Amino acid sequence: MSILNVEHLSHGFGDRAIFADVSFRLLKGEHIGLIGANGEGKSTFMNIVTGKLMPDEGKVEWSKNVRVGYLDQHTVLTQGMTIEDVLKSAFSYLFDLEKRMNEICDNLGTASEDEMTQMLEELGAIQDTLTLHDFYVIDAKVEEVARALGLIDFGLDRDVTDLSGGQRTKVLLAKLLLEKPDILLLDEPTNYLDEEHIVWLKRYLIDYENAFILISHDIPFLNEVINIIYHMENQELNRYVGDYNHFEEVHAMKKAQLEAAYKRQQQEISELKDFVARNKARVSTRNMAMSRQKLLDKMDVIELAQEKPRPEFNFKLGRTPSKFIFETKDLVIGYDEPLSKPLTLNMERGQKIALVGANGIGKTTLLKSILGIIPPLSGSVELGENVMYGYFEQESSHDNTTTCIEELWQDFPSYNQFEIRAALAKCGLTTKHIESQVRVLSGGEQAKVRLCKLINKETNVLLLDEPTNHLDVDAKAELKRAINDYKGAVLLICHEPEFYLDVVDEVWDCTKWTTKIF
Secondary structure (H helix, E strand, C coil): CEEEEEEEEEEEECCEEEEEEEEEEEECCCEEEEECCCCCCHHHHHHHHCCCCCCCEEEEEECCCCCEEEECCCCCCCCCCEHHHHHHHHHHHHHHHHHHHHHHHHHHHHCCHHHHHHHHHHHHHHHHHHHHCCHHHHHHHHHHHHHHCCCHHHCCCCEHHHCCHHHHHHHHHHHHHHHCCCEEEEECCCCCCCHHHHHHHHHHHHCCCCEEEEECCCHHHHHHHCCEEEEEECCEEEEEECCHHHHHHHHHHHHHHHHHHHHHHHHHHHHHHHHHHHHCCCHHHHHHHHHHHHHHHHCCCCCCCCCCCCCCCCCEECCCCCCEEEEEEEEECECCCECECCECCEEECCCEEEEECCCCCCHHHHHHHHHCCCCCCEEEEEECCCCCEEEECCCCCCCCCCEHHHHHHHHCCCCCHHHHHHHHHHCCCCHHHHCCEHHHCCHHHHHHHHHHHHHCCEECEEEEECCCCCCCHHHHHHHHHHHHHCCCEEEEECCCHHHHCCCCCEEEEHHHCECCCC
16 A cells, blocks of 8 residues: 655756656555665655755655654754653643643533533544554653653753753654654654664564665665665666665666666767768768668767766875873763763874763763863863864754855865865766855755865874764765874764774773763
């Protein structure tokens, strides 16, 4: 049974086409991985099927009475709401029914006999619905999911706008799972989640009976939970049965077959054109030449898709720093209250270290405290001599109205226009992306702009806060190579062991220092 039908969908932004005549079907129980390079339109597709965005052409049809749950990369939470408020809002329709039930009970005393019969029928239907959806054990259900995703220790009475990116993702994910929709739409749910909760989510999705569509660049995660791949590339959407590894094999084989057919056809076209050119002027061979020309005119010419620019990340190494990059003495990090025990740490020249641990325990705060962006609550941080640091932040500002060119020019005013464009193109951004405002780009494209600023700066130490979030497979592999080749020191926050274990020579587990165990 088809839950969702998308037919002849076309959409674009300005003169940039995203989809051209795309069709899609979602069947009951399908676990779909929606994949493709950054900027191919995966999040745009999700926004169209959920009705947040109207397509230029085509139609989107859901089955009747289907409840859709969507975990969006860019959902904004309302200030003043607590974590518990957000989680309980998953049951808002049940609270509305309870309100209606109370209204009926209040009006029963003044109702006529006929009205009373109708009201009692409605009352019975409401009570059945409330019982069926476990309304009377909502508090227990909220606590169960909150505990599973590590939200209990944040404090359910905490304002959601005070949360980190990872904590907000967990709250939205918990709300979605409590809603128990007929279909889940998940846009990069593992971004900002720590390893423990990625494992929990993986188990949940493996056992999930209903259909879901999952956007992710986390290949091991995808392979565990999906059984269908939809690949978005060059304005097309193609279906492959199986996991990501099987998709790669089939896709490579189809590409090789197309390239071979293209070469054969080009050879045939060349020979036909040559024959026509040599024989069209002679009376004896003119008919044969015209026949060949008709073949050429009717030929369905194979076109190879233009290869997307692959990113190149090569960090510029600055002058040699002192032996110690930084030293901390009894450093206590935090804002209003301590997030760590007193820390005495040091990092040496050329050392590569990963910071790991649950969301909210202070990994980003530690980076910012080392850089002096956040003052420590107590203790001290001392940077070594000649330290030239490069800092990659998790997120871009959402209200940034500058174009990619202007963004880079702010940091490198001596570059000319050609140098700016060449630098952005090296990071895998096309001309149309380069001229766009940063805020309208996908998460992965925004990350490439921030990486572009970093690789064009001379550094001898890199502080990278979740640099793999949003990056597509090619960009992630290139970043891994670039960090491995970099001769400077690296302090890296990352939740993907398959990325950081091949890059660093030491792992610091922040849960050993934190005052909060999640």
